[in-house]
Amino acid sequence: MIARRRALLLGVGATLVTPDLLGGPAQAQGPLQMTLNGAWRQGGFAYGRTASRALIFVDGEALTTASINGLFVIGFDRDATGDVVIEARANGQSVRRTITVAPHAFPSTSINGLPPSTVDPTDPALLALIREQVALKTEGFASRVDSDDFKNGFVWPLETYRITSQWGSQRVLNGTPARPHYGVDMAAPTGTVIRAPADGKVSFSRSGMHFEGGMTLIDHGQGLITCYLHQSRLDVTAGQSVKRGDAIGRIGMTGRATGPHLCWRMKWRDRNMDPSLMVGARAPERLA
Template structure:
């Protein structure tokens, strides 16, 4: 991607303006939708009826808002839980989100907005063990199925909280970007599913920190594909993931706070070198976690 596209996909501010893509927003009942500049990108806050919405309207992006407490959230015609006790809520836009999205809170008016397309690269990785690319061993396949069920339990966590309303920080103090969210993966020459993580190369053993307050929804030390894996629940179905860890310092059910050490960088599972694969999901939608961080990659 060009440098301007990198900035678009990484920089934002929560609580005081949020860097957004240059996507047009269609809101028939908007009270205030004037764009405000921040750096080389644009911030946009929408208000419609009793609620407001601020976010990155791009594929892999998100938006947060505040309305009335305990109201139904309807996104693209599908129920997505309730607003918090304070009326806070979050919605996410999948990697392949369609051009338009619609939000309805409670019995308020609908808010329609365009989702900017994100360009994705092709990433080729060779030299992986065959069983890490296309497993065939029945015993291994049974293990993978059991681990999938375990992960699904973690993904189903739904903390009644809104910790996502504050800015996130990077989970590593120092790193080199080695893979971006959404890239099409070709493993050992075989096309595979897109990469849903943001890869951060760093020495093995480097501490990994919680980027935001959360409940530990899953903490497993040695899964086949992920190696050491931690899932953090930031509220309302927003789950962040930390893969290939060499060590874990938290356990399932723990409460963690922003900046708290949760594990160490490793290269367990499907990895060719030490790095942290940082991922995020909002319910069933894959998001780019790097969009949540206040500061840009150095």
């Protein structure tokens, strides 16, 4: 059963902990090990290293598979809190660790002067277009590239910028409370080059999105996806592989925007994450 579940996951896409044997003698290579590091807070992440191709469970649910190098990543949503049990299973063995996701105080920001159609659209034709675009984005976010391109961490996608909105802030749009802002807004002149912050594969690239304008998604492995919104020009296409530093687009103010900027976002399997927490982070280089 474990082998079958591992195969299904592959098709889709810190401290030593005492192992719990699932049955049978320990393998010749010794007890299964797992090392973790990361930012264990709301919107944060955990990097892990364990056995090659180990099946990774989060709170008892099989969510991903370690790379051939034994690396994996797990994201924590903005509203995540409390204890999280991370478990690796391989070769008839199991190793687990419980970590605590710390709460974080998020600010509140107000934006006025947005066109009503970008805040509370009512036109039936526009609503139909939005539904179509949601389906397209959903397909892009469903990417599960079998890689560990996230392992060396991330750099900022702009060389020069000014942060105008922090990640996770509670938004008030035209005086109406809205969803939290799941991006880091980085202001820069129109036409400024946007660069890939890490290696990956483009899973979506499209201009003319109603809310996002020019939008690109990059899968950095195992469904860890970064998003780039409001671009004036797109320089990559879906299916294209990129390296850290490659130009992927240009700053703009397309979609729901009041000025030229990049809205930089990150998701892991539908969990919204703060991409700035990944800057400078690196996956464990070895087991404990």
